[in-house]
Amino acid sequence: MMGDFLFSDEPEESVSEIEQGTWKVLIVDDEPEVHAVTKLALSDFEFQNKRLEFISAYSGAEAKQLIDVHTDAAIVLLDVVMETDDAGLQVAKYIREIAQNNHIRIILRTGQPGQAPERQVIVNYDINDYKSKTELTAQKLFTVIMSSLRSYRDIITIEQSREGLEKIIKASRDIFSAHSIESFIEGVMQQLVSLLGIAEQAMYATTLVAKNPEERNNKKLIVCSGTGDFEKSEGKELEQVLEEGQLMACEQALINKSIIYKDNYLFAYCTSEYNHKSMLFISGIPKNLTETQRHLIEIFSQNVQLAFENVQLQSEIEATQQELVFRLSEAVEQRSSETGNHVKRVAHICHILATGYGLSKHNAELIRLASPLHDVGKVGIPDAVLNKPAKLDAQEWEVMKTHTEKGYIILKDSPHEIVNAGAVIAKEHHEKWDGSGYPQGLKGENINIFGRIVALADVYDALRHKRCYKESWTLQNVIDEINEQKGKHFEPKLVDIFNDKINELEAVLIRFPD
Helix, strand or coil, X not given: CXXXXXXXXXXXXXXXXXXXXXXXXXXXXXXXXXXXXXXXXXXXXXXXXXXXXXXXXXXXHHHHHHHHXXXXXXXEEEECCCCCCCHHHHXXXXXXXXXXXXXXXXXXXXXXXXXXXXXXXXXXXXXXXXXXXXXXXXXXXXXXXXXXXXXXXXXXXXXXXXHHHHHHHHHHHCCCCCCHHHHHHHHHXXXXXXXXXXXXXXXXXXXXXXXXXXXXXXXCCEEEEEXXXXXXXXXXXXXXXXXXXXXXXXXXXXXXXXXXXXXXXXXXXXXXXXXXXXEXXXXXXXXXXXXHHHHHHHHHHHHXXXXXXXXXXXXXXXXXXXXXXXXXXXXXXXXXXXXXXXXXXHHHHHHHHHHHHCCCHHXXXXXXXXXXXXXHHHHHCCHHHHCCCCCCCHHHHHHHHCHXXXXXXXXXXXXXXXXXXXXXXXXXXXXXXXXXXCCCCCCHHHCCHHXXXXXXXXXXXXXXXXXXXXXXXXXXXHHHHHHHCECCCECHHHHHHHHHCHHHHHHHHHHCCC
């Protein structure tokens, strides 16, 4: 008896390149043999380190369902004659006209070319190739799949580039809006990713978004925007989202102030005129970047920081303007019996009411910023009148009422939108829906919507808090009073919104107590 043979374990196949997903190929044919032969002929096919993933449909109806599910399919090998003589043609029509999928490459295969003449099909249907099953050898199948995938890749790259450019255009149009920084960076990153071909995810981190003094002093890199796995990492420190090897590469890029390429990712140091540190990370990049691609990354890493700093500077200017408005309003309130938090509460109450009323996001934000100026005219009212603990006599009341006109005169004719809105609010926030208010006795919708909203917000907050001339009212008493003034002092629609949003309004009072 022969001795036992000992065989060493077969060495595992070394994987030289990480597989970057698959190309989806939809096979639509009512003959199972066609599916089997097609899969066998293309079993070892690979393009750009990605293999093929086959999805089978055995009828036109089933194909339509799969097209809706697999919107990212690259190719459909489509039989013409299945449950009906033109089932395949109807699928092609469905793909382009109903599913609105113009990316997928449609290769029509038929065993009966006489029933669907090539010239007629090419003219009438948006297909990309037409083959008879008898002529489609393994080599020709390989060739047609390769050429179709190249076309699909280029179409997707162009589409990604278009989407990135569209985001950049939108960001440049509204570059100084609240979310412009995020949308701008997201757009330029997507543009760069599309130009690199198969990059998977990107992330931008900077010291510019540090929110507290400790982070700013330590120059912590904070994730500002990201795609893929980094999409939910915004606001986190870079050390919290990177692996150890990636952190080492990042440190190297920071120290050398350069671009570091590692395996299938890179870190690009972003230059700055203001001693800020920023880092661009891209993973899933091609193994062999061209000199053009490397140069593009270098230019991008320089320019994206400059763009970001410009937008950040504008944001800081706007924030400074807003703070000055609040501080001016607080200074005015300190002369009276009201506290500085009164203007903060009124601002947030106005925003809630404006949003509930259906004002645009811009106008809701505008009234929040401008409403603190509603009583700025009180700067011209004598202390004896402004802080009198008892009821004002007729003459004193006439003096008090002049604060609306005084405020309007102070703020009018400004080139700034917030100040102009403040002028309207200062003048009209004591007008009443029934026309019995002051200074002009305006009625109904002749009162600016900003004035109508601030009128309700101001009264609500004043009644809910103690003043030198009165105690605070209970919530129920305030609700009763405001509903009693529905159609008199206040616009009925606003009173309905007030009732609906009362819990949100009360939360504002808790957030900013006296």
